[in-house]
Every structure is written in structure tokens, then in C-alpha cells.
Amino acid sequence: QSALTQPASVSGSPGQSITISCTGTSNNVGNFNLVSWYQQHPGKAPKLMIYEVSKRPSGISNRFSGSKSGNTASLTISGLQAEDEADYYCCSYADSSTLVFGGGTKLTVL
């Protein structure tokens, strides 16, 4: 399974909104509503931010939202804050009951 495609980096100013895309194929993102997103700060374990495309775990700010269209899933962060600066990874269920991650996107808050 090839990794899902994410932009290497995105940036935004505090208060702005940004969107991170995650492009797969009909063997993963396009065929299953099982996309999740993780935030990772340096030296820390990843943290679940979005699951099943658009659901937020308890305790995650409603500034984080997810969506999907065709083979591309997206994570949107509104009202950017300094603490949002981190790496973000998408993950999708795939054929043969496997999972595949995106390559990761570094978010910089200017």
C-alpha cells in the first residue's frame, strides 16, 4: 500500500483557518468512511483529533473538523492558535483489512 498523499507543509496566522488534504485511492479513502486524523507534537505520541471522517473525540475542540469527497479527505482547523503548530497525519482503512497513513503535514502558525 502506498502512503496517502498530504502536503508537506501548510501555514497560517493566528485566527485564520487552514485545510490539510489527504489523497488516496478507491482502495482506501474513496471506498471507506474510515479516515482518522492525528496531531503530533515533537517528541510526543500522536493524538486522535478526528475519526470516521468527521467525528470529534470527547475533549477535542470544535475548531477541528473533517470531511471527505471522493478519494480525498480533509482536515480543517479554524481560529488557528499557537498550540496547533504540530505535525498532522491522516490514516485510512484499506483493502485486505490493512491501514495506511499519509506522509504527514507540518503546520506552522506564523
Place this chain on the structure above:
Amino acid sequence: QVQLVQSGAEVKKSGSSVKVSCKASGGTFSSYTISWVRQAPGQGLEWMGRIIPILGKANYAQKFQGRVTITADKSTSTAHMELSSLRSEDTAVYYCAREVPAAAWFDPWGQGTLVTVSS
């Protein structure tokens, strides 16, 4: 509240094997699925495989087939990941994570175990 605590850092020689453990507390271990994910230095996350303790059944990413073995000991609520024929490219932080069955998301994660492979 489920918590996953992993074993400590390892330094291994090329060609050898490493076994990393992941002890769960809280919840019912047999009802979990435990996945293993690795992250090479400065690189992204890579799913390696999973085990369903109640079934004792594991499945693996194609890339690791034949080289990785994931097991679970229900008596100690501990999952293990053994990687053999180590090479320098296997130097990475290895994470265990609870995977929600049939939903494909991970929460929580273990703290990670650094495995360094030297020649």
C-alpha cells in the same frame, strides 16, 4: 480509562531481533485490538500490523510480512511485537495503540519505544 505502557529503549545489532511489549490497563484487554505503528527519525507514521487478543489472530502490512510477529498474552494484558532480521532502516520509535475494531482509529497510544539498530 485505557492506558498503554511500553517497554524501554533497545539497541540491537543488524541481523538480530527485537521484542517490544505493550501493557494495557483499564478496560477489558480481550476486547481490544492492538496495532503497532512505527516512525523512523524525521519520518511519518507507518502501520505494521494488529492483533485481536480475544481471537489470538494477527494480520500484518505486506511490507512486514514474514519479519514481524505480533502476539498477545491475555493473562498479563500485554501485547508484544517482535521484528526480526533487523537492519539500520528499522531504527525507529515503535508505538502500540488501541485500535477500535471495524472503525480503524487509534486511541490511546503508548508512549513509544526507541529501537536503534547498529552495525
